[in-house]
Amino acid sequence: MTAAEAAPDEERTERVLASTSVVIALRDDLRILDCIDSVDEDVEIVLALNGATDEIRRVLREHPRPLTVTEIPDAGNLGAAYNAGAEAASGRYLLLMDSDCTFAPGVVRMMAAAVATDPVVKGQVVYGESGSLMSRLTARVREYDEGEYVSALSPPLIYDRAIVEHIGGYHFDGLIHWCEDREFDFRLQLAGIPVRHVPEARIFHDAQVGLQNMRSYFRYGVGEGIAQETGVFTTPAVPVLWRLYEASRTLAGCARHKGIGAAAYYALLKAAFHTGTLYHLVRDPYGVRPRYPATAARTRMLRAIPQHCTELTPAQRERLRRAHLRAGRRIVPLADLTVFRCDGDPKPEPSPQAAS
Numbered sequence: 001m002t003a004a005e006a007a008p009d010e011e012r013t014e015r016v017l018a019s020t021s022v023v024i025a026l027r028d029d030l031r032i033l034d035c036i037d038s039v040d041e042d043v044e045i046v047l048a049l050n051g052a053t054d055e056i057r058r059v060l061r062e063h064p065r066p067l068t069v070t071e072i073p074d075a076g077n078l079g080a081a082y083n084a085g086a087e088a089a090s091g092r093y094l095l096l097m098d099s100d101c102t103f104a105p106g107v108v109r110m111m112a113a114a115v116a117t118d119p120v121v122k123g124q125v126v127y128g129e130s131g132s133l134m135s136r137l138t139a140r141v142r143e144y145d146e147g148e149y150v151s152a153l154s155p156p157l158i159y160d161r162a163i164v165e166h167i168g169g170y171h172f173d174g175l176i177h178w179c180e181d182r183e184f185d186f187r188l189q190l191a192g193i194p195v196r197h198v199p200e201a202r203i204f205h206d207a208q209v210g211l212q213n214m215r216s217y218f219r220y221g222v223g224e225g226i227a228q229e230t231g232v233f234t235t236p237a238v239p240v241l242w243r244l245y246e247a248s249r250t251l252a253g254c255a256r257h258k259g260i261g262a263a264a265y266y267a268l269l270k271a272a273f274h275t276g277t278l279y280h281l282v283r284d285p286y287g288v289r290p291r292y293p294a295t296a297a298r299t300r301m302l303r304a305i306p307q308h309c310t311e312l313t314p315a316q317r318e319r320l321r322r323a324h325l326r327a328g329r330r331i332v333p334l335a336d337l338t339v340f341r342c343d344g345d346p347k348p349e350p351s352p353q354a355a356s
Contacts, residue, residue, distance in 0.1 A: 043095075050071070082096065096155050107202060125142070149310060183232050186310070229292065231297050234301045299322075
């Protein structure tokens with residue numbers, strides 16, 4: 001490509017960067033300082049606080065870089081935090097990031113260039129390892145758990161906020177405290193909006209030690225329980241048999257690709273996940289049931305959506321489509337994705353809407 005041919009692409013990337021907001025949900029993680037420092041472009045940085053400590057508020061106030069800060073009272077609610085961040089953000093393009101991750105140099109620009117032509121773009125997470133066996137096993141399981149299907153799990157994920165009107169009218173489900181990006185990905189599949197993978201757009205995830213990862217999977221299980229009760233995830237018609245079948249297939253695959261040790265560790269994580277789902281069923285720890293819409297009902301299927309690898313089958317897409325229609329959300333495949341291309345001035349932004 002000649003310099004003359006590259007110039008329009010560079011100009012388009014600059015336009016996208018000028019309308020990009022990096023959105024980070026944050027509670028009490030001081031690694032946010034390293035995350036902010038790794039943002040190597042002049043873009044808006046939005047911090048969505050959910051249960052932040054006084055120390056976090058202090059370091060953000062004293063930070064030399066301009067920061068947009070918003071806050072929700074519902075600690076641990078990632079869906080609501082991202083909605084608040086989207087509402088506070090001025091950019092058309094939202095780049096979701098985690099406080100315990102850092103961008104490799106040039107990645108923000110790389111993702112901005114990609115989202116100019118594709119409305120949803122996923123980068124690559126490089127999972128850190130410390131000297132402990134637990135951190136090495138965690139990195140292997142996390143790599144395997146992302147599966148071969150390119151989904152919209154964040155971070156790093158950048159998307160054109162104009163897609164929201166085509167996926168139900170909201171960014172993230174404000175009732176789902178965890179697994180919020182999984183539910184977001186399902187709606188993208190219903191709308192026929194593909195996720196472009198840019199593997200060279202790497203971020204580095206801090207090494208996880210001890211029981212951190214087990215706690216995460218327990219919370220994912222709680223999010224799964226909420227999503228099943230509201231019908232935006234499927235519920236196994238024969239729960240025990242389905243979970244035994246799904247777990248055996250998943251663990252066998254993990255053993256083949258990542259080794260017996262990783263599969264054994266993954267079995268513990270699966271147990272933590274299902275314990276979280278059961279815990280929500282018994283205790284409703286986030287007190288969300290009183291806020292369920294009147295249309296909330298389980299979407300039961302004999303072949304439910306597995307926890308690992310999130311590509312929906314045609315039957316699963318149809319059932320979820322009907323569940324959303326029951327709730328007043330009509331999600332149909334888009335006929336023309338070129339409407340999202342940034343070939344000129346940014347289109348007017350739709351008003352961000354949070355799920356009720």
